[in-house]
Amino acid sequence: MTKKKSSKRLFKFGVPLLFLLLIGITISVYFWQIRLQKPQEINMADHLHSSGAVSATGMHDHSATAVPCEAIVAGETSGPVRQFDLTAARTVLQLDNGKTADAWTFNGSSPGPELRVKEGDRVVVMLRNKDIEDGVTIHWHGINVPCSQDGIAGVTQNAVQPGEQFTYTFVASAPGTYWYHSHQMSSIQAKKGLLGTIIVEPKEPSAQLSSVKDVSALYQQLGSTFLLNGSTKGLNVQGDAGDQVRLRLTNGGNETINFSVDGAPFQVFAMDGHDVHEPGLLDGVLIPIGAGQRYDLLIRLPESGKVVVRNQSAKSLPITLGSGSDPEPSNGGEMFSFVDYGTPMQDDPLRKLKPDRSFELKLGQSLFVNTINGRSFHEIPSMTVKEGESVLITLVNEGGGDHPFHFHGHTFRVLSKNGIPLKGSPVYLDTLLTKKDEIYEVYLEANNPGLWMAHCHNLGHASMGMSMMLNYEGITTPFRVGTKSGNLPDL
Numbered sequence: 001m002t003k004k005k006s007s008k009r010l011f012k013f014g015v016p017l018l019f020l021l022l023i024g025i026t027i028s029v030y031f032w033q034i035r036l037q038k039p040q041e042i043n044m045a046d047h048l049h050s051s052g053a054v055s056a057t058g059m060h061d062h063s064a065t066a067v068p069c070e071a072i073v074a075g076e077t078s079g080p081v082r083q084f085d086l087t088a089a090r091t092v093l094q095l096d097n098g099k100t101a102d103a104w105t106f107n108g109s110s111p112g113p114e115l116r117v118k119e120g121d122r123v124v125v126m127l128r129n130k131d132i133e134d135g136v137t138i139h140w141h142g143i144n145v146p147c148s149q150d151g152i153a154g155v156t157q158n159a160v161q162p163g164e165q166f167t168y169t170f171v172a173s174a175p176g177t178y179w180y181h182s183h184q185m186s187s188i189q190a191k192k193g194l195l196g197t198i199i200v201e202p203k204e205p206s207a208q209l210s211s212v213k214d215v216s217a218l219y220q221q222l223g224s225t226f227l228l229n230g231s232t233k234g235l236n237v238q239g240d241a242g243d244q245v246r247l248r249l250t251n252g253g254n255e256t257i258n259f260s261v262d263g264a265p266f267q268v269f270a271m272d273g274h275d276v277h278e279p280g281l282l283d284g285v286l287i288p289i290g291a292g293q294r295y296d297l298l299i300r301l302p303e304s305g306k307v308v309v310r311n312q313s314a315k316s317l318p319i320t321l322g323s324g325s326d327p328e329p330s331n332g333g334e335m336f337s338f339v340d341y342g343t344p345m346q347d348d349p350l351r352k353l354k355p356d357r358s359f360e361l362k363l364g365q366s367l368f369v370n371t372i373n374g375r376s377f378h379e380i381p382s383m384t385v386k387e388g389e390s391v392l393i394t395l396v397n398e399g400g401g402d403h404p405f406h407f408h409g410h411t412f413r414v415l416s417k418n419g420i421p422l423k424g425s426p427v428y429l430d431t432l433l434t435k436k437d438e439i440y441e442v443y444l445e446a447n448n449p450g451l452w453m454a455h456c457h458n459l460g461h462a463s464m465g466m467s468m469m470l471n472y473e474g475i476t477t478p479f480r481v482g483t484k485s486g487n488l489p490d491l
């Protein structure tokens with residue numbers, strides 16, 4: 001082949017090929033932009049198409065009178081009023097490693113103050129925004145508050161702008177470990193520091209727990225720095241042999257953390273604030289805690305003195321309980337599973353369960369976005385339910401990483417994993433850690449009328465589309481999500 005011929009050939013095929021390639025790139029960029037574009041104005045109550053419904057036996061009741069979410073407020077309680085002020089502000093934080101961080105804080109610190117209340121208390125929190133330009137809200141993660149108090153920008157309220165304030169009121173009805181964070185641009189604002197722990201203590205402490213040391217440990221990622229209760233170093237808890245510690249671990253970051261407990265056997269006392277029924281002793285088992293989840297561990301300090309709880313993922317931020325010689329660090333170990341942990345309850349009402357509605361949510365990703373049933377955020381039709389219905393939801397992790405899936409306003413019960421019914425204690429959660437190829441069936445009672453987000457608590461995934469609504473028929477909202485109002489709950 002002569003040189004002339006080959007260059008002719010290059011021209012004949014090469015140029016059209018290049019042309020096609022350019023067209024291809026242009027089209028891809030166009031669709032990429034469209035998919036990532038934030039909506040101008042969306043009414044999140046309007047998504048009344050059934051999403052991925054396997055069956056929907058309940059009929060739509062069009063005669064139901066509309067009730068605005070704003071009108072659904074906290075009920076009465078005989079408990080006392082507990083009042084808190086939280087002011088969101090830009091702050092240069094002095095960290096205990098000598099560095100500073102540009103943070104957004106509640107009352108000057110990140111995490112914000114730990115709020116401790118008692119079961120039955122009427123909790124009143126005045127949120128003020130000093131100077132966070134995009135506005136802020138507070139979502140009470142895991143606490144089943146009434147619709148108007150859920151803190152979702154564009155759904156339950158407008159984002160609170162600089163100089164403005166908003167008062168949250170709810171009854172702390174269920175004891176447990178919970179946390180709070182901004183739900184305006186949550187993936188940005190939580191990472192900037194707008195989060196904290198809220199603990200609801202039982203009204204009557206059980207005899208078993210009356211003498212335990214109660215310690216909360218909130219993990220967060222502040223920018224690129226990992227913190228435990230605001231420290232870069234870890235946590236030391238004083239104690240003597242025989243003392244019992246209730247360690248309330250909260251994962252306020254985006255990635256799953258595997259915890260090891262060295263030096264003593266321990267119990268998983270509660271998950272997402274809900275007690276485990278007859279939890280057995282564990283030893284050398286790793287505890288995986290998904291983003292947004294809480295695990296309460298009960299640990300008795302051994303004669304040798306010291307227990308160390310380690311974050312295996314980061315190999316940093318250890319929690320040291322007691323004193324004495326360091327325990328032998330475990331390497332790896334078996335992963336904890338709630339499938340057969342604890343014992344079943346007698347007369348479990350669940351045996352009679354007949355769901356009124358079923359939904360299937362396939363959690364996955366396409367080229368540039370995270371998806372539920374192949375769609376993203378406002379393109380995902382809502383799950384629509386009626387008050388009083390029992391709802392069966394199947395969660396399928398089709399890849400793209402761990403998806404800790406969180407339901408607002410509801411506690412759900414895990415029924416099965418990969419088709420096998422749970423054998424141990426009933427498991428009640430608000431956030432379910434799902435790993436690739438896992439399938440879970442969960443059940444919830446539609447007992448809290450409102451407009452509720454349901455999303456992955458890897459907030460990066462939520463911001464890339466893995467976020468949808470669980471809406472009750474007949475509930476409306478005057479608020480709008482989108483660039484026009486500036487309310488972007490999951491950006």
Ligand SMILES: [Cu+2]
Nearest residue numbers: 403456458461
């Ligand atoms: Cu996810």
